[in-house]
Amino acid sequence: MAQVKIAIQGVLGSFHHQVALRNFGDQIEILDFTTFEPVARAVANGEADYAVMAIENSIAGAILPNYDLIDRYGLSIRDEYYLPIGHQFMALPGQSIQEITEVRSHPMALLQCKAFFAQHPHIQLKEDTDTASVARDIANGKWKGVASIASTVAAKIYGMEILAQDIQTVKSNFTRFIILQKDTVRPDQSVNKASIKVTIQNQKGGLAKLLTLIAENGMDLSKIQSIPVIEKPWEYAFFIDLVFGDHSIFSDTIEEIRTSFGEVKIFGEYLSRK
Numbered sequence: 001m002a003q004v005k006i007a008i009q010g011v012l013g014s015f016h017h018q019v020a021l022r023n024f025g026d027q028i029e030i031l032d033f034t035t036f037e038p039v040a041r042a043v044a045n046g047e048a049d050y051a052v053m054a055i056e057n058s059i060a061g062a063i064l065p066n067y068d069l070i071d072r073y074g075l076s077i078r079d080e081y082y083l084p085i086g087h088q089f090m091a092l093p094g095q096s097i098q099e100i101t102e103v104r105s106h107p108m109a110l111l112q113c114k115a116f117f118a119q120h121p122h123i124q125l126k127e128d129t130d131t132a133s134v135a136r137d138i139a140n141g142k143w144k145g146v147a148s149i150a151s152t153v154a155a156k157i158y159g160m161e162i163l164a165q166d167i168q169t170v171k172s173n174f175t176r177f178i179i180l181q182k183d184t185v186r187p188d189q190s191v192n193k194a195s196i197k198v199t200i201q202n203q204k205g206g207l208a209k210l211l212t213l214i215a216e217n218g219m220d221l222s223k224i225q226s227i228p229v230i231e232k233p234w235e236y237a238f239f240i241d242l243v244f245g246d247h248s249i250f251s252d253t254i255e256e257i258r259t260s261f262g263e264v265k266i267f268g269e270y271l272s273r274k
């Protein structure tokens with residue numbers, strides 16, 4: 001039987017890879033890419049069945065460009081996954097932290113460890129494609145003086161020594177990933193979360209009106225993110241996550257938003273995994 005193809009950003013041992021395994025099991029084919037855009041494209045053109053995509057982190061915040069990718073490539077959200085993230089500071093075995101002059105990692109990983117590097121100003125920070133690929137490159141190139149921030153799994157795979165454990169600024173650190181597919185997911189009535197996009201013309205009290213409508217319908221707004229509408233300078237679209245108890249209340253709310261604001265795009269209706 002053909003294996004399910006999952007597109008991810010990052011290599012074996014990256015956090016995306018770990019979510020793909022936890023969500024789909026190990027009988028999968030991984031299509032790995034160095035950036036997020038080809039991940040979205042692979043799902044849109046049918047090369048991959050699903051994508052795993054990080055969307056926000058509890059320390060570093062939202063990965064804004066990914067909202068735009070979901071929108072532009074017309075992808076649907078079928079599920080979400082919250083992965084606890086522990087960042088390990090690792091290098092070739094036998095070195096001390098004092099001997100490390102450079103650390104390379106994914107920009108989101110570097111952001112999550114800002115406090116640690118403030119205490120080690122002799123280490124230069126460099127952005128790279130993903131956490132695990134740097135561990136792999138250090139191992140292959142036998143680079144001394146260079147470290148990576150990656151997972152314990154990546155340290156094991158690439159034979160790195162962990163010099164400092166769990167260096168993220170706050171120990172309890174989570175990244176929320178979404179699982180994407182090309183076709184619209186047909187939700188059943190048990191779903192209790194939805195991701196939508198509403199565009200509001202710049203009018204007095206527009207956003208307040210939208211938020212009031214959501215609150216008055218008893219919906220829990222779990223996330224709101226404004227993204228500029230690039231063709232129309234200074235106009236914004238709002239990406240909103242709603243959590244609800246009753247699906248019919250969600251449907252009614254969407255109708256009310258459509259009546260007041262025009263187009264509402266639904267990216268997906270799924271189960272909240274928080």
Ligand SMILES: O=C(O)C(=O)C[C@]1(C(=O)O)C=C[C@@H](O)C=C1
Binds near residue numbers: 010054085130132
């Ligand atoms: O570099 C990795 O290992 C990734 O999977 C990327 C990524 C991200 O995009 O945020 C995933 C989780 C962590 O927040 C840090 C990096």
